Amino acid sequence: MEMSDIQFVFVLLVIFQIKQLIGDYILQTGWMVRGKSESGLGFIFPLSVHVSVHAVMTLAILVVFTPTLWFLAIFDFLVHFSMDRIKASPRFFGRYTDVNKQSFWVPFGVDQMVHHLTHYFIIWNLVMSR
Template identity: 85%
Template structure:
């Protein structure tokens, strides 16, 4: 398989991972919980990002097990971005879906997740 074919396959795999982790497997408990003030956000957010990290770990174990640690990177970046987006003291204070102030952080969140995936894909290709 050529590098370009591998990259395209990884883009599709990580896009599916994002859909599964952020939309199909994210429960209402996770969504509500990661928006809590104080330490109450930690467990629901950790469970949510653990789903992502475990899927990334599975991908790494199939394609390059020596890069297992990129699952921890995915966890850390996803945790940080989702907390920034959901925290009532940060972007989470923008809750009106009819306003641009809600959608800009939402788009930023998705962009950061995709850039994380691109870095992971770049690592997979570079270290093949």
């Protein structure tokens, strides 16, 4: 029995929620979190490792459902890299480190929203390619 588009969307939403949990919370190490905040170019390697985890998981999802859309894993990498750097950079939102203030939580929420919107865009492409 083939899934309807709406069933497919819900399955993908759950899969991408699990991917986000694993990539941003379970597999993100302290080294990655601290490294993303480095000034100069010291942030590049730890941030690249972190977003590569996300990109590889996205690639795995894409390969299972629609291998021809593999390039969306690169899109996920680029968006995640840019957003996490903006959130963590001491020149941008990374200067807000007090978890008791709204100035910390608003960028955190924007970061998560951007990641979810990226997933929705990927899901939209998967559905449209059926």
